[in-house]
Amino acid sequence: MDLRQELHKKIEKIEAVFNIAEVLSLKIDDNYIKRYYRINKIPYSIFHSRKDLIYMGISRDGKFKEDDLLEAARTVEQYIRSLGGRKVLELATGRGANSFYLAKRHPNIQFWGIDISPSQLGRALRKAKLAQNYHPELGDYHILDKFEDNEFDIVFVVEALCYSGRKDRVLSEIYRILKPGGVFIIFDGYRKQAETSWTKEQQLAETLIERGMALNIFESCESFRKKITESKLTIESEEDVSSYVIPTMEKFERLANRLFNSPLLAKIIVKILPKEFTYNAISGYLMPTLIKMGVAAYIITILKKPKE
Template sequence: MKQEELQAIASQLKHPTGEKGIEMGNMMNETNINMTRHSIQNLQIEAGNKILELGHGNAGHVEFIFDQDENIKYYGLEMSELMFQEARQINRNYVSQKQAFFSIYEGNTIPFEDDSFNKVFTVNTIYFWQEPEKLLSEIYRVLQPKGILCITFAEESFMKQLPFTQFEFELYSTEKVEKLIEKSFFKIINKETLTEKVKSKTGELVDRSFTTLVLEK
Protein backbone atom coordinates (compact mmCIF):
# COMPACT_ATOMS: atom_id res chain seq x y z
CA MET A 1 0.00 0.00 0.00
CA LYS A 2 1.33 3.44 -0.93
CA GLN A 3 2.29 6.02 1.71
CA GLU A 4 -0.55 8.32 0.59
CA GLU A 5 -3.11 5.53 1.05
CA LEU A 6 -1.79 4.70 4.52
CA GLN A 7 -1.88 8.39 5.43
CA ALA A 8 -5.49 8.59 4.18
CA ILE A 9 -6.49 5.63 6.40
CA ALA A 10 -4.83 7.24 9.43
CA SER A 11 -6.56 10.54 8.71
CA GLN A 12 -9.99 8.89 8.38
CA LEU A 13 -9.48 6.96 11.64
CA LYS A 14 -8.64 10.19 13.43
CA HIS A 15 -11.36 12.33 11.84
CA PRO A 16 -13.80 10.55 9.49
CA THR A 17 -15.13 12.66 6.59
CA GLY A 18 -17.15 12.08 3.40
CA GLU A 19 -18.40 8.75 2.05
CA LYS A 20 -15.17 6.99 3.03
CA GLY A 21 -15.74 8.34 6.54
CA ILE A 22 -19.16 6.68 6.77
CA GLU A 23 -17.57 3.36 5.71
CA MET A 24 -14.79 3.88 8.25
CA GLY A 25 -17.33 4.64 10.99
CA ASN A 26 -19.19 1.39 10.28
CA MET A 27 -15.97 -0.60 10.17
CA MET A 28 -14.64 0.96 13.40
CA ASN A 29 -17.91 0.15 15.17
CA GLU A 30 -17.69 -3.52 14.08
CA THR A 31 -13.95 -3.94 14.67
CA ASN A 32 -13.92 -2.20 18.05
CA ILE A 33 -17.18 -3.52 19.52
CA ASN A 34 -15.49 -5.89 22.00
CA MET A 35 -13.21 -3.11 23.21
CA THR A 36 -16.17 -0.75 23.52
CA ARG A 37 -18.26 -3.28 25.46
CA HIS A 38 -15.32 -4.02 27.75
CA SER A 39 -15.01 -0.31 28.55
CA ILE A 40 -18.76 0.03 29.16
CA GLN A 41 -18.92 -3.05 31.40
CA ASN A 42 -16.08 -1.69 33.53
CA LEU A 43 -18.09 1.50 34.16
CA GLN A 44 -20.54 -0.54 36.29
CA ILE A 45 -23.45 1.60 35.16
CA GLU A 46 -26.28 2.18 37.63
CA ALA A 47 -29.73 3.76 37.40
CA GLY A 48 -29.58 7.56 37.40
CA ASN A 49 -26.01 7.72 36.01
CA LYS A 50 -24.99 10.48 33.62
CA ILE A 51 -22.42 9.03 31.24
CA LEU A 52 -20.04 10.87 28.91
CA GLU A 53 -18.17 9.32 26.00
CA LEU A 54 -15.33 11.04 24.15
CA GLY A 55 -14.97 10.12 20.47
CA HIS A 56 -17.99 7.87 19.96
CA GLY A 57 -17.66 7.42 16.17
CA ASN A 58 -21.02 6.41 14.67
CA ALA A 59 -22.19 5.37 18.18
CA GLY A 60 -23.67 2.09 17.01
CA HIS A 61 -22.91 0.79 20.53
CA VAL A 62 -25.17 3.19 22.46
CA GLU A 63 -27.97 0.62 22.59
CA PHE A 64 -25.59 -1.64 24.56
CA ILE A 65 -25.14 1.16 27.12
CA PHE A 66 -28.91 1.39 27.65
CA ASP A 67 -29.01 -2.43 27.96
CA GLN A 68 -27.03 -1.93 31.21
CA ASP A 69 -29.78 0.30 32.62
CA GLU A 70 -32.56 2.22 30.89
CA ASN A 71 -32.70 5.00 33.49
CA ILE A 72 -29.52 6.81 32.51
CA LYS A 73 -28.50 9.72 30.32
CA TYR A 74 -25.76 9.38 27.72
CA TYR A 75 -23.73 12.31 26.36
CA GLY A 76 -21.39 11.90 23.40
CA LEU A 77 -18.65 14.29 22.27
CA GLU A 78 -17.08 13.98 18.84
CA MET A 79 -14.59 16.01 16.79
CA SER A 80 -15.94 14.71 13.47
CA GLU A 81 -19.04 16.52 12.18
CA LEU A 82 -19.82 13.44 10.06
CA MET A 83 -19.73 11.05 13.05
CA PHE A 84 -21.84 13.50 15.06
CA GLN A 85 -24.51 13.39 12.31
CA GLU A 86 -24.27 9.58 11.92
CA ALA A 87 -24.56 9.07 15.69
CA ARG A 88 -27.68 11.25 15.90
CA GLN A 89 -29.25 9.35 13.00
CA ILE A 90 -28.42 5.86 14.32
CA ASN A 91 -29.63 6.79 17.82
CA ARG A 92 -32.53 9.04 16.77
CA ASN A 93 -34.97 7.25 19.12
CA TYR A 94 -32.76 7.88 22.17
CA VAL A 95 -32.19 11.47 20.99
CA SER A 96 -35.92 12.16 20.57
CA GLN A 97 -36.63 10.66 24.00
CA LYS A 98 -33.95 12.95 25.47
CA GLN A 99 -31.90 10.01 26.73
CA ALA A 100 -28.91 10.55 24.40
CA PHE A 101 -27.29 13.90 23.61
CA PHE A 102 -24.56 14.45 21.01
CA SER A 103 -22.28 17.48 20.60
CA ILE A 104 -19.17 18.49 18.69
CA TYR A 105 -16.04 19.63 20.54
CA GLU A 106 -12.49 20.53 19.56
CA GLY A 107 -10.79 17.77 21.54
CA ASN A 108 -9.20 19.67 24.44
CA THR A 109 -11.93 21.45 26.39
CA ILE A 110 -15.02 19.55 27.58
CA PRO A 111 -18.06 21.86 27.25
CA PHE A 112 -19.78 20.84 30.50
CA GLU A 113 -19.94 22.14 34.07
CA ASP A 114 -17.80 20.77 36.91
CA ASP A 115 -19.07 17.52 38.51
CA SER A 116 -21.51 16.84 35.64
CA PHE A 117 -20.99 13.08 35.18
CA ASN A 118 -20.83 9.86 37.19
CA LYS A 119 -18.97 7.92 34.49
CA VAL A 120 -16.77 8.81 31.51
CA PHE A 121 -15.28 6.45 28.95
CA THR A 122 -13.28 6.60 25.75
CA VAL A 123 -12.20 3.85 23.36
CA ASN A 124 -9.37 4.07 20.82
CA THR A 125 -9.05 7.84 21.08
CA ILE A 126 -5.96 8.28 23.28
CA TYR A 127 -3.65 8.03 20.23
CA PHE A 128 -5.16 11.29 18.94
CA TRP A 129 -5.22 13.36 22.15
CA GLN A 130 -3.51 16.66 21.30
CA GLU A 131 -2.80 17.64 24.92
CA PRO A 132 -3.20 14.47 27.02
CA GLU A 133 -2.54 16.06 30.43
CA LYS A 134 -4.97 18.90 29.76
CA LEU A 135 -7.70 16.53 28.55
CA LEU A 136 -7.26 14.29 31.61
CA SER A 137 -7.63 17.31 33.90
CA GLU A 138 -10.77 18.33 31.97
CA ILE A 139 -12.24 14.83 32.43
CA TYR A 140 -11.37 15.02 36.13
CA ARG A 141 -13.14 18.38 36.36
CA VAL A 142 -16.43 17.18 34.82
CA LEU A 143 -16.53 13.96 36.87
CA GLN A 144 -18.32 13.88 40.20
CA PRO A 145 -16.31 12.84 43.30
CA LYS A 146 -15.71 9.06 43.20
CA GLY A 147 -16.63 9.17 39.50
CA ILE A 148 -15.15 6.55 37.17
CA LEU A 149 -13.16 7.00 33.96
CA CYS A 150 -12.43 4.04 31.65
CA ILE A 151 -9.73 4.43 29.00
CA THR A 152 -9.59 1.55 26.52
CA PHE A 153 -6.83 1.31 23.91
CA ALA A 154 -4.98 -1.19 21.75
CA GLU A 155 -1.47 -1.89 23.03
CA GLU A 156 1.50 -0.29 21.30
CA SER A 157 2.98 -3.77 20.65
CA PHE A 158 0.00 -4.46 18.36
CA MET A 159 -0.52 -0.98 16.94
CA LYS A 160 3.05 -0.51 15.75
CA GLN A 161 2.61 -3.50 13.40
CA LEU A 162 -0.05 -1.56 11.48
CA PRO A 163 1.62 0.47 8.72
CA PHE A 164 -0.78 3.44 8.92
CA THR A 165 -0.06 4.17 12.60
CA GLN A 166 3.18 5.93 11.60
CA PHE A 167 0.88 8.86 10.66
CA GLU A 168 -1.32 10.84 13.08
CA PHE A 169 -1.03 8.26 15.92
CA GLU A 170 0.73 8.54 19.29
CA LEU A 171 1.02 4.90 20.41
CA TYR A 172 0.66 3.82 24.03
CA SER A 173 1.66 0.83 26.13
CA THR A 174 -0.07 0.29 29.47
CA GLU A 175 3.07 1.59 31.22
CA LYS A 176 3.04 4.78 29.15
CA VAL A 177 -0.64 5.42 29.96
CA GLU A 178 0.04 4.77 33.66
CA LYS A 179 2.85 7.35 33.58
CA LEU A 180 0.42 9.84 32.03
CA ILE A 181 -2.19 9.11 34.74
CA GLU A 182 0.44 9.66 37.46
CA LYS A 183 0.59 13.31 36.34
CA SER A 184 -3.15 13.66 37.04
CA PHE A 185 -5.25 13.47 40.22
CA PHE A 186 -6.84 10.16 39.16
CA LYS A 187 -6.08 6.90 40.89
CA ILE A 188 -6.00 3.59 38.99
CA ILE A 189 -8.39 1.10 40.60
CA ASN A 190 -8.28 -1.66 37.99
CA LYS A 191 -6.63 -2.65 34.72
CA GLU A 192 -7.20 -5.57 32.41
CA THR A 193 -5.52 -6.61 29.16
CA LEU A 194 -7.29 -8.98 26.76
CA THR A 195 -6.32 -10.45 23.39
CA GLU A 196 -8.80 -11.00 20.56
CA LYS A 197 -8.67 -11.96 16.87
CA VAL A 198 -9.66 -9.09 14.58
CA LYS A 199 -9.54 -8.29 10.90
CA SER A 200 -7.05 -5.48 10.43
CA LYS A 201 -7.87 -2.31 8.48
CA THR A 202 -5.98 -3.85 5.56
CA GLY A 203 -7.89 -7.17 5.71
CA GLU A 204 -5.75 -9.79 7.52
CA LEU A 205 -6.79 -11.66 10.69
CA VAL A 206 -4.50 -10.67 13.56
CA ASP A 207 -4.24 -10.95 17.37
CA ARG A 208 -4.99 -7.63 19.05
CA SER A 209 -4.12 -6.96 22.68
CA PHE A 210 -6.14 -4.18 24.29
CA THR A 211 -6.29 -2.73 27.76
CA THR A 212 -8.93 -1.00 29.83
CA LEU A 213 -7.70 1.17 32.69
CA VAL A 214 -10.33 2.03 35.30
CA LEU A 215 -9.65 5.31 37.13
CA GLU A 216 -11.42 6.98 40.03
CA LYS A 217 -11.66 10.65 40.89
Protein backbone atom coordinates in the same frame (compact mmCIF):
# COMPACT_ATOMS: atom_id res chain seq x y z
CA MET B 1 6.50 -20.67 10.88
CA ASP B 2 7.54 -18.57 13.88
CA LEU B 3 6.19 -15.05 14.41
CA ARG B 4 9.30 -13.26 13.13
CA GLN B 5 9.15 -15.21 9.88
CA GLU B 6 5.43 -14.51 9.65
CA LEU B 7 6.02 -10.78 10.10
CA HIS B 8 8.80 -10.78 7.49
CA LYS B 9 6.59 -12.49 4.90
CA LYS B 10 3.71 -10.11 5.60
CA ILE B 11 5.93 -7.07 5.11
CA GLU B 12 7.17 -8.51 1.82
CA LYS B 13 3.58 -8.93 0.63
CA ILE B 14 2.71 -5.38 1.67
CA GLU B 15 5.75 -4.03 -0.20
CA ALA B 16 4.53 -5.82 -3.34
CA VAL B 17 1.33 -3.76 -3.28
CA PHE B 18 1.99 -0.46 -1.48
CA ASN B 19 4.66 2.21 -1.66
CA ILE B 20 5.97 1.82 1.90
CA ALA B 21 7.82 5.16 1.91
CA GLU B 22 4.61 6.93 0.90
CA VAL B 23 2.66 5.25 3.70
CA LEU B 24 5.30 6.14 6.29
CA SER B 25 5.43 9.78 5.18
CA LEU B 26 1.68 10.27 5.65
CA LYS B 27 0.89 13.34 7.76
CA ILE B 28 -1.93 12.83 10.23
CA ASP B 29 -3.96 15.77 11.56
CA ASP B 30 -7.57 16.35 12.63
CA ASN B 31 -8.67 16.98 9.05
CA TYR B 32 -7.17 13.69 7.88
CA ILE B 33 -8.83 11.84 10.77
CA LYS B 34 -12.22 13.35 9.88
CA ARG B 35 -11.71 12.41 6.24
CA TYR B 36 -10.64 8.89 7.26
CA TYR B 37 -13.88 8.31 9.15
CA ARG B 38 -16.01 9.88 6.42
CA ILE B 39 -14.49 7.65 3.71
CA ASN B 40 -14.74 4.52 5.87
CA LYS B 41 -18.34 5.14 6.87
CA ILE B 42 -19.78 2.47 4.54
CA PRO B 43 -16.77 0.08 4.53
CA TYR B 44 -16.88 -0.17 8.34
CA SER B 45 -20.48 -1.34 8.14
CA ILE B 46 -19.74 -3.82 5.35
CA PHE B 47 -16.54 -5.33 6.71
CA HIS B 48 -17.02 -5.10 10.47
CA SER B 49 -20.40 -4.48 12.09
CA ARG B 50 -23.75 -3.49 10.63
CA LYS B 51 -24.85 -2.53 14.14
CA ASP B 52 -22.28 0.31 14.23
CA LEU B 53 -20.23 -1.45 16.91
CA ILE B 54 -16.96 -0.52 15.23
CA TYR B 55 -14.70 -1.82 17.99
CA MET B 56 -12.61 -4.81 18.94
CA GLY B 57 -14.64 -7.63 20.42
CA ILE B 58 -13.42 -8.99 23.76
CA SER B 59 -13.72 -12.73 23.09
CA ARG B 60 -12.98 -14.25 26.49
CA ASP B 61 -13.77 -17.78 25.26
CA GLY B 62 -11.39 -17.42 22.30
CA LYS B 63 -14.10 -17.42 19.61
CA PHE B 64 -15.52 -14.27 18.04
CA LYS B 65 -19.23 -13.53 18.57
CA GLU B 66 -21.09 -10.33 17.68
CA ASP B 67 -21.96 -9.99 21.37
CA ASP B 68 -18.24 -9.59 22.18
CA LEU B 69 -18.42 -6.09 20.66
CA LEU B 70 -20.57 -4.98 23.62
CA GLU B 71 -17.90 -5.50 26.29
CA ALA B 72 -17.34 -1.76 26.75
CA ALA B 73 -21.06 -1.07 27.12
CA ARG B 74 -21.37 -3.88 29.67
CA THR B 75 -18.45 -2.47 31.64
CA VAL B 76 -20.11 0.95 31.76
CA GLU B 77 -23.33 -0.74 32.83
CA GLN B 78 -21.57 -2.45 35.75
CA TYR B 79 -20.42 0.93 37.04
CA ILE B 80 -23.84 2.49 36.51
CA ARG B 81 -25.17 -0.12 38.90
CA SER B 82 -22.33 -0.07 41.42
CA LEU B 83 -22.10 3.73 41.59
CA GLY B 84 -25.80 4.44 41.19
CA GLY B 85 -24.76 6.73 38.35
CA ARG B 86 -27.28 9.12 36.80
CA LYS B 87 -25.18 10.91 34.18
CA VAL B 88 -22.70 9.38 31.70
CA LEU B 89 -20.46 10.94 29.03
CA GLU B 90 -18.91 9.09 26.08
CA LEU B 91 -15.87 10.69 24.48
CA ALA B 92 -15.58 10.10 20.72
CA THR B 93 -19.11 8.69 20.67
CA GLY B 94 -18.80 8.07 16.92
CA ARG B 95 -21.92 6.40 15.57
CA GLY B 96 -23.32 6.22 19.08
CA ALA B 97 -23.72 2.46 19.25
CA ASN B 98 -22.58 2.02 22.86
CA SER B 99 -24.40 5.01 24.33
CA PHE B 100 -27.58 4.27 22.37
CA TYR B 101 -27.53 0.66 23.58
CA LEU B 102 -27.14 1.85 27.17
CA ALA B 103 -29.70 4.65 26.84
CA LYS B 104 -32.38 2.18 25.74
CA ARG B 105 -31.59 -0.11 28.67
CA HIS B 106 -31.46 2.73 31.22
CA PRO B 107 -34.16 5.27 30.28
CA ASN B 108 -33.84 7.16 33.58
CA ILE B 109 -30.14 7.88 33.10
CA GLN B 110 -28.83 10.70 30.90
CA PHE B 111 -26.15 9.84 28.34
CA TRP B 112 -24.07 12.48 26.60
CA GLY B 113 -21.62 12.02 23.75
CA ILE B 114 -19.14 14.18 21.85
CA ASP B 115 -17.23 13.56 18.61
CA ILE B 116 -15.11 15.67 16.25
CA SER B 117 -16.33 13.87 13.12
CA PRO B 118 -19.58 15.24 11.64
CA SER B 119 -19.94 12.18 9.38
CA GLN B 120 -19.74 9.80 12.33
CA LEU B 121 -21.99 11.96 14.48
CA GLY B 122 -24.75 11.92 11.86
CA ARG B 123 -25.67 8.35 12.76
CA ALA B 124 -25.52 9.13 16.47
CA LEU B 125 -27.93 12.04 15.99
CA ARG B 126 -30.37 9.77 14.18
CA LYS B 127 -30.18 7.29 17.06
CA ALA B 128 -30.82 10.11 19.54
CA LYS B 129 -34.24 10.67 17.97
CA LEU B 130 -35.14 7.19 19.23
CA ALA B 131 -33.77 7.74 22.74
CA GLN B 132 -34.70 10.96 24.53
CA ASN B 133 -31.96 10.40 27.12
CA TYR B 134 -29.06 10.28 24.62
CA HIS B 135 -27.52 13.63 23.69
CA PRO B 136 -24.69 13.47 21.09
CA GLU B 137 -22.94 16.71 20.13
CA LEU B 138 -20.04 17.89 18.00
CA GLY B 139 -17.05 18.42 20.27
CA ASP B 140 -13.38 17.88 21.04
CA TYR B 141 -12.52 15.79 24.08
CA HIS B 142 -9.60 18.08 24.88
CA ILE B 143 -12.03 20.96 25.46
CA LEU B 144 -14.97 20.07 27.70
CA ASP B 145 -15.90 23.61 28.73
CA LYS B 146 -19.57 22.96 27.97
CA PHE B 147 -19.71 20.65 30.99
CA GLU B 148 -19.73 21.69 34.65
CA ASP B 149 -17.32 20.66 37.37
CA ASN B 150 -18.32 17.41 39.12
CA GLU B 151 -21.08 16.75 36.57
CA PHE B 152 -20.63 13.10 35.52
CA ASP B 153 -20.63 9.81 37.40
CA ILE B 154 -18.97 7.98 34.50
CA VAL B 155 -16.95 9.03 31.47
CA PHE B 156 -15.85 6.42 28.94
CA VAL B 157 -13.96 6.21 25.65
CA VAL B 158 -13.47 3.25 23.30
CA GLU B 159 -10.47 3.06 20.95
CA ALA B 160 -10.20 6.81 20.50
CA LEU B 161 -8.01 8.25 23.25
CA CYS B 162 -5.10 6.89 21.18
CA TYR B 163 -5.70 9.74 18.71
CA SER B 164 -4.79 12.34 21.32
CA GLY B 165 -1.30 13.79 21.50
CA ARG B 166 -2.34 15.67 24.65
CA LYS B 167 -3.67 12.99 26.96
CA ASP B 168 -2.57 14.99 29.99
CA ARG B 169 -5.06 17.68 28.93
CA VAL B 170 -7.82 15.08 28.54
CA LEU B 171 -7.10 13.56 31.96
CA SER B 172 -7.21 17.02 33.53
CA GLU B 173 -10.59 17.74 31.96
CA ILE B 174 -11.95 14.34 33.00
CA TYR B 175 -10.85 14.94 36.58
CA ARG B 176 -12.69 18.27 36.54
CA ILE B 177 -16.02 16.99 35.20
CA LEU B 178 -16.15 13.72 37.16
CA LYS B 179 -17.97 13.63 40.47
CA PRO B 180 -15.82 12.52 43.44
CA GLY B 181 -15.83 8.72 43.31
CA GLY B 182 -16.64 8.77 39.58
CA VAL B 183 -14.76 6.67 37.03
CA PHE B 184 -13.14 7.08 33.62
CA ILE B 185 -13.30 3.86 31.57
CA ILE B 186 -10.79 3.45 28.73
CA PHE B 187 -10.64 0.67 26.11
CA ASP B 188 -7.58 1.21 23.91
CA GLY B 189 -4.43 0.00 22.19
CA TYR B 190 -0.83 0.76 23.19
CA ARG B 191 2.76 0.03 22.37
CA LYS B 192 3.57 -2.64 24.96
CA GLN B 193 7.33 -3.14 24.75
CA ALA B 194 10.03 -0.48 24.91
CA GLU B 195 11.08 0.43 21.37
CA THR B 196 14.71 -0.31 22.24
CA SER B 197 13.83 -4.02 22.33
CA TRP B 198 12.13 -4.03 18.91
CA THR B 199 13.59 -5.37 15.70
CA LYS B 200 13.60 -3.08 12.64
CA GLU B 201 10.70 -5.03 11.15
CA GLN B 202 8.66 -4.73 14.35
CA GLN B 203 9.24 -0.98 14.35
CA LEU B 204 8.28 -0.77 10.67
CA ALA B 205 5.16 -2.88 11.20
CA GLU B 206 4.01 -0.83 14.19
CA THR B 207 4.39 2.42 12.28
CA LEU B 208 2.56 0.99 9.26
CA ILE B 209 -0.32 -0.08 11.51
CA GLU B 210 -0.52 3.42 12.97
CA ARG B 211 -0.63 5.10 9.56
CA GLY B 212 -3.25 2.65 8.35
CA MET B 213 -5.46 3.60 11.28
CA ALA B 214 -4.91 7.37 10.80
CA LEU B 215 -2.75 7.52 13.92
CA ASN B 216 0.49 9.37 14.48
CA ILE B 217 1.62 6.97 17.20
CA PHE B 218 0.25 4.59 19.80
CA GLU B 219 1.48 5.68 23.21
CA SER B 220 3.40 3.17 25.29
CA CYS B 221 1.75 1.65 28.35
CA GLU B 222 4.53 3.06 30.53
CA SER B 223 4.17 6.58 29.15
CA PHE B 224 0.41 6.60 29.68
CA ARG B 225 0.74 5.29 33.24
CA LYS B 226 3.14 8.15 33.94
CA LYS B 227 0.54 10.66 32.73
CA ILE B 228 -2.05 9.03 35.00
CA THR B 229 0.33 9.29 37.96
CA GLU B 230 0.85 12.98 37.18
CA SER B 231 -2.91 13.56 37.07
CA LYS B 232 -5.12 13.48 40.15
CA LEU B 233 -6.87 10.32 38.96
CA THR B 234 -6.00 6.92 40.41
CA ILE B 235 -5.96 3.51 38.73
CA GLU B 236 -8.95 1.48 39.89
CA SER B 237 -8.08 -1.47 37.64
CA GLU B 238 -6.06 -2.36 34.57
CA GLU B 239 -6.63 -5.50 32.49
CA ASP B 240 -4.53 -6.59 29.53
CA VAL B 241 -7.05 -8.25 27.20
CA SER B 242 -4.73 -8.49 24.20
CA SER B 243 -5.29 -12.22 23.73
CA TYR B 244 -9.07 -11.70 23.77
CA VAL B 245 -9.07 -9.26 20.84
CA ILE B 246 -7.15 -11.62 18.56
CA PRO B 247 -10.34 -13.33 17.24
CA THR B 248 -11.61 -9.93 16.01
CA MET B 249 -8.21 -9.06 14.57
CA GLU B 250 -8.03 -12.38 12.75
CA LYS B 251 -11.27 -11.48 10.96
CA PHE B 252 -9.52 -8.40 9.55
CA GLU B 253 -6.39 -10.43 8.83
CA ARG B 254 -8.37 -12.89 6.68
CA LEU B 255 -9.93 -10.04 4.70
CA ALA B 256 -6.55 -8.39 4.16
CA ASN B 257 -5.01 -11.71 3.18
CA ARG B 258 -7.36 -11.89 0.18
CA LEU B 259 -5.93 -8.61 -1.06
CA PHE B 260 -2.26 -9.42 -0.52
CA ASN B 261 -2.56 -12.88 -2.06
CA SER B 262 -3.58 -11.22 -5.36
CA PRO B 263 -0.92 -8.50 -5.74
CA LEU B 264 -1.68 -7.57 -9.37
CA LEU B 265 -5.35 -7.01 -8.63
CA ALA B 266 -4.45 -5.36 -5.32
CA LYS B 267 -2.27 -2.77 -7.09
CA ILE B 268 -5.19 -1.79 -9.30
CA ILE B 269 -7.50 -1.49 -6.29
CA VAL B 270 -4.95 0.62 -4.43
CA LYS B 271 -4.64 3.00 -7.40
CA ILE B 272 -8.39 3.41 -7.77
CA LEU B 273 -9.59 3.65 -4.16
CA PRO B 274 -8.59 6.32 -1.58
CA LYS B 275 -5.68 5.60 0.73
CA GLU B 276 -7.87 6.35 3.75
CA PHE B 277 -9.66 3.11 2.88
CA THR B 278 -6.92 0.92 1.38
CA TYR B 279 -4.37 1.54 4.14
CA ASN B 280 -6.75 -0.25 6.52
CA ALA B 281 -5.65 -3.49 4.86
CA ILE B 282 -2.10 -2.93 6.13
CA SER B 283 -3.25 -2.49 9.72
CA GLY B 284 -5.62 -5.43 9.57
CA TYR B 285 -2.90 -7.67 8.16
CA LEU B 286 -0.20 -6.82 10.70
CA MET B 287 -2.08 -6.26 13.97
CA PRO B 288 -2.60 -9.86 15.13
CA THR B 289 1.07 -10.68 14.58
CA LEU B 290 2.31 -7.76 16.69
CA ILE B 291 -0.18 -8.57 19.44
CA LYS B 292 1.05 -12.18 19.52
CA MET B 293 4.66 -10.94 19.60
CA GLY B 294 3.90 -8.75 22.62
CA VAL B 295 4.87 -5.57 20.77
CA ALA B 296 1.36 -4.12 20.99
CA ALA B 297 -1.32 -4.44 23.65
CA TYR B 298 -5.04 -3.84 24.15
CA ILE B 299 -5.91 -2.76 27.68
CA ILE B 300 -9.03 -1.91 29.68
CA THR B 301 -8.17 0.82 32.19
CA ILE B 302 -10.51 2.13 34.88
CA LEU B 303 -9.47 5.42 36.50
CA LYS B 304 -11.15 6.92 39.52
CA LYS B 305 -11.53 10.42 40.93
CA PRO B 306 -10.88 10.08 44.67
CA LYS B 307 -13.64 11.11 47.03
CA GLU B 308 -12.93 14.35 48.83
